[in-house]
Amino acid sequence: MYRSLLPHDMFAELDRLQREMSRSFDYSPSIRGMARGGFPAMNVGGTPHSVEIYAFAPGIDPAGIEVQIEKGVLVIAGERPSALPAGDAKANVHIDERFAGAFRRVVTLPDDVDPDKVTARYRDGVLHISIKRRETSLPRRISVQ
């Protein structure tokens, strides 16, 4: 009797719901606007002596990861090849969720880090970058004369 003029409405509605749900879980957006779920996922933390950055980048040749600090900005870039069989191979792809291709993520560093004191290690698919803070920025006791 009654037919919707837009039969795709239901799917649009589902799509919107899904987007809203994923947004409500997204409570810590990055300042540089990189969407959450970008590759690699990153955790950032700090101690009084250092800034610690963890980039979750599994399945990458460590030699191929480019880590750069320039003007207080840390850039992590590289490429992850696709593991899926080539199009002409006799194989069916059932699920394709893993990231493939070039990636680049940028983190703004605090002002007090020392770009000369950086260590970067790749272990279990996680790139751990540790940057020391400058000594001068540590809290110091000033004696009153």
Add this chain to the structure above:
Amino acid sequence: MNDKTDVARKEEARAAAESALMPPVDVFEDATGITLLADLPGVPKDRLHLQVEAEALTIEAEVALEVPEGMEATHAEVNLPRYRRVFTLSRELDTDKVSAEFRNGVLTLRIPKAEHAQPKRIEVEVA
């Protein structure tokens, strides 16, 4: 009443302890079997648990990162220390012959098809 709220609280704590991230996977199939790749960054080899039971494949893994003392997290995208994902396998897969490799946070599982489910190649002999 007190008992009940206690039980409810315990249930809640259990659910929170068991919530896990869903690792992204690639799955592809060829004539001889299925290959599954899963991203599990931050998981050491001994914290990865694979289980096949009643045609369900369960991948469970715990994240263990080297964290310096006194670190305060300011931004976390990987915000749970655990991964879990369950797949239903089909009957023609030979679960006794699953092989697994885990390198640089990527798990590669190969699940071959049972002999009878594999396409047979008939050799043509030239007389």
